[in-house]
Amino acid sequence: MPEGDTIYRAARAMQKAVGGKVVTAFEANLATLASVADDKGVVARTVEKVEARGKWCLIHFSGDLILLTHMLMSGSWHIYKTGEKWWMGRNRMRCAITCGDYQAVAFNVPVAEFHTARSLERNSQVPKLGVDILSDEYSTEAGVRALKERAATHPGDEVAVALLNQRVLAGLGNVYKSEVAFAAGVNPFRQMRTLTEREMEVMADVSQRYMKANILDGSGDGIVTYSGNRRTTHSMDRSDRLWVYGRQGQECRRCGAIVMMRKQGEQVRSTYWCPSCQPWIAAEGQTAEAPVGRQVKLLGPRRKVGC
Ligand SMILES: [Zn+2]
16 A cells, blocks of 8 residues: 555655646546546646645646545556656556646546545545644644544554554554554554653654655655655665564564564554564553564565555
C-alpha cells in the first residue's frame, strides 16, 4: 500500500511537472470521469495545485474542479514527458492529464472522482482526516493533541492501530507505524490509555522527522520518481534503513534482541517490534503477559518493503 509520503512525493512531482500549467489534453478510462470531463471540460483549465492529504491525492483545476484519487493497494501516478513510452499498458490507464511537455498518468487507481470544493467538503472520507504530518499546520504539539484525543475517546485502541488510523494522524503508513513506535520505545500492542505524555511527544515528533527525511531524499529540482527508499536509521545503505520493519528474526540494531512480527488490528497489518527496546506495559485489567510474535525469518522471496 502506498504510504502517505509516497503519495506526497507523487503529488509534489506532479506539482512540479504540471502545476500552474494549462491542460492541453485529458483522457479518462473510467465512465464517471469521462462523463464529467465531457460535460465540464478539463482541457484549457489550469492545474492550480496538486495536493496530498493523507493517502488521497487532490488535483485542483481552475474553475472549481477537483480530481480526487485514492491509491489503495494498486494505484499509482506516473509523470512522463509527453510522447515518452509509459511503463504500464494503456489498458491500466485510468486517466491522463497532459500539460504541454508533461503528462501525469494514473494507472489502476480504484477511486477517482471529480468534485467541486463543495462536494469535496461533503465527502465523508476526505475531510475526516487527522492533521496531516507533512502539512504546514503540523507540529509536535498538534500531533500530541491528536494522540491525546484518541486516547481519551478510544482508550482501548492499540498504539500501532491508532498510528495507522488516518483520522488520527494523516500520512503514516504501515512501515512507519512500526518505526515510530520503536523510536519511542513503545510496544505497539499497548493500549492508548497507557501512553505517557512524553511517549506521545516522541511519537509525534519522530513521525514528522521520518516522513520529512524521506521527502528530502527527492528534494532536488528535477522531477522525482516516488518509489524511493524509506529511511529511518540514518544509514545510506538501503538494507540498513529501517530499525524493525521487515526484520523479524533478525537482531535489533540497538540491543541485539530478536525482532518480532505479528499481524495486528482489523486490517491484519504486519507489525514489527523489539520486545526488549519496547517493553510491554499492560493496561488495567489486561493480562500482564507480553504479546509474542513470529521470530523466525520467513522463508521464500524477500518481501518488498512497503507491502
Ligand atoms: Zn532492541
